[in-house]
Amino acid sequence: MTLGFSDVHFSYPALSVPALTGATLRFAAGEAVALVGRNGSGKSTLMLLANGILRPGQGAVTLDGQAVRYDRRGLLDLRSQVGVVFQNPEEQLFSASVYQDLSLGPLNLGFSSVEARERVLHAAGRCDLLNLLDRPTHALSGGEKARAALAGVLAMGPRFLFADELTNSLDPWMRANVLEIFADLLADGCTVVLATHDHALAASWAQRAVWLDAGRVRADGPADVVLTALRQQLPPAFSHRRQTADARPPAAVSAGLNEVPL
Amino acid sequence: MQHIDRFAYANRLTRLHPAYKVGCSALALVLCLGVPHPAAGLSVLAAMLMLAIAWAGLPSAFVLKLALGEASFLALGVLGVAVSVSTSASAMPNVRMGPLWFSVSPDTLWTASVLFARALGGAAAMNFLALTTPVVAIVDLLRALRVPALLIDLMTLIYRFTFTLFDSFGRMTLAHEVRLGFRDGRRSLRSAADIGANLFVEAFRRSRRLDLALQGRGWDGALRVLPHAYDHPRWLNRGAR
Numbered sequence: 001m002t003l004g005f006s007d008v009h010f011s012y013p014a015l016s017v018p019a020l021t022g023a024t025l026r027f028a029a030g031e032a033v034a035l036v037g038r039n040g041s042g043k044s045t046l047m048l049l050a051n052g053i054l055r056p057g058q059g060a061v062t063l064d065g066q067a068v069r070y071d072r073r074g075l076l077d078l079r080s081q082v083g084v085v086f087q088n089p090e091e092q093l094f095s096a097s098v099y100q101d102l103s104l105g106p107l108n109l110g111f112s113s114v115e116a117r118e119r120v121l122h123a124a125g126r127c128d129l130l131n132l133l134d135r136p137t138h139a140l141s142g143g144e145k146a147r148a149a150l151a152g153v154l155a156m157g158p159r160f161l162f163a164d165e166l167t168n169s170l171d172p173w174m175r176a177n178v179l180e181i182f183a184d185l186l187a188d189g190c191t192v193v194l195a196t197h198d199h200a201l202a203a204s205w206a207q208r209a210v211w212l213d214a215g216r217v218r219a220d221g222p223a224d225v226v227l228t229a230l231r232q233q234l235p236p237a238f239s240h241r242r243q244t245a246d247a248r249p250p251a252a253v254s255a256g257l258n259e260v261p262l
Numbered sequence: 263m264q265h266i267d268r269f270a271y272a273n274r275l276t277r278l279h280p281a282y283k284v285g286c287s288a289l290a291l292v293l294c295l296g297v298p299h300p301a302a303g304l305s306v307l308a309a310m311l312m313l314a315i316a317w318a319g320l321p322s323a324f325v326l327k328l329a330l331g332e333a334s335f336l337a338l339g340v341l342g343v344a345v346s347v348s349t350s351a352s353a354m355p356n357v358r359m360g361p362l363w364f365s366v367s368p369d370t371l372w373t374a375s376v377l378f379a380r381a382l383g384g385a386a387a388m389n390f391l392a393l394t395t396p397v398v399a400i401v402d403l404l405r406a407l408r409v410p411a412l413l414i415d416l417m418t419l420i421y422r423f424t425f426t427l428f429d430s431f432g433r434m435t436l437a438h439e440v441r442l443g444f445r446d447g448r449r450s451l452r453s454a455a456d457i458g459a460n461l462f463v464e465a466f467r468r469s470r471r472l473d474l475a476l477q478g479r480g481w482d483g484a485l486r487v488l489p490h491a492y493d494h495p496r497w498l499n500r501g502a503r
Contacts, residue, residue: 051477051478053474053477053478076480079478080480083478084475086471086474086478090426090429091471092471092472093422094475094476095422095485095487096397096398096401096418096422097490099488100398100488100490101487103486103487104479104480104481104486105480107486107487107488108480108481108482108486109480113488116488134271134490136267136271136396137422138425138426138429139268139271152479153479156479156480
């Protein structure tokens with residue numbers, strides 16, 4: 001199964017500068033892809049196009065080589081295969097309870113109550129939410145909200161998951177938890193595309209990286225190669241500080257610490 | 263509101279099917295409205311307080327404080343019914359304050375006490391429902407009763423967004439506070455206006471982003487969700503066996 005972007009152009013009506021210009025990309029099954037680039041480079045737009053929320057002005061989005069149809073049936077088919085988790089999980093949870101929020105997607109796809117319930121429980125189990133299903137969504141912590149938003153999309157059983165800066169606001173433990181979920185999905189043959197500004201995470205997690213710059217695909221290839229090229233474009237002060245921090249031996253760092261026994 | 267919501271999710275009756283609790287509250291309301299005697303309202307008040315504290319296991323201090331607050335508010339409200347004001351003395355026992363005469367008659371006292379007890383009993387019935395039943399359970403019940411989906415969706419979104427906006431309001435207030443936005447009356451007024459305006463814009467932006475997220479999950483105008491599973495009273499289960 002493949003998801004393709006063929007010379008896709010997109011502009012938002014109120015803006016003179018195009019959000020995406022001539023993007024040609026192909027995502028294959030089971031790939032871990034990091035989507036990198038500055039704010040406003042077109043990462044979120046690409047995700048909205050992948051899910052059919054936006055339609056390309058020119059070019060086409062394809063699923064298994066077939067151009068996406070933007071009628072009701074075509075969009076349901078696309079959304080059953082391509083899921084998007086947005087930047088702020090707080091804004092994706094609409095229901096008063098986690099269980100009901102998770103059930104929206106499967107029911108919209110036309111599954112029966114029994115099948116939808118199975119999907120909800122499976123997604124909740126995958127995201128470690130089984131003990132939070134009765135909890136009101138407003139009473140969840142930030143990390144729990146991120147997992148609930150992810151589970152709401154996973155309950156639809158997508159083959160391509162686009163996560164827009166999902167790990168950015170999470171603590172290292174919660175981030176590790178989300179990356180474990182991604183690893184499970186990749187093992188099942190699902191493609192995970194993670195938009196992130198965390199280049200260290202992208203380098204360690206992704207096999208492939210796509211660098212977007214001002215709406216264009218500036219580089220697409222093995223993550224280490226693309227990220228090395230991207231690092232060379234970082235502002236000099238930032239690069240200097242980063243090298244200094246990397247060069248400092250761990251012993252010297254720990255020598256300066258006053259450890260407080262727990 | 264946040265206290266009430268917290269208790270609704272953490273009491274012994276949370277998982278009980280909402281139909282029993284709605285039925286109980288509705289019966290109490292009918293009793294209050296149907297029997298024009300203060301004893302009816304006060305009996306309902308006592309029964310509802312007992313159910314909330316003994317059956318649902320809610321903290322007595324909170325439940326009593328809530329009832330007391332409502333009683334004080336209602337007492338002030340019925341004062342106007344109990345006391346008649348005129349510019350001339352009447353046959354009833356009355357008190358003169360300046361040019362005005364205040365009097366109380368057995369009829370007005372009776373009407374005021376019926377009104378007071380009725381309203382207090384009704385409020386206690388509603389308190390019982392609100393404190394023991396999460397909104398999601400009431401929504402499930404309304405859905406089962408075939409209430410139009412549009413009303414249910416609106417209710418769900420309003421409930422959800424109330425808390426989201428509370429959060430935003432808290433953060434905006436804090437942001438103004440750390441910049442001395444409430445230093446004096448004039449600045450406080452300006453900060454309050456800024457927060458109000460920003461909250462409106464924020465609500466609009468959030469609704470736009472929620473719309474995108476819902477579209478991404480195949481939303482086509484109706485918020486279809488699975489109902490929760492609820493418990494039934496043990497005596498009913500025994501009877502069914």
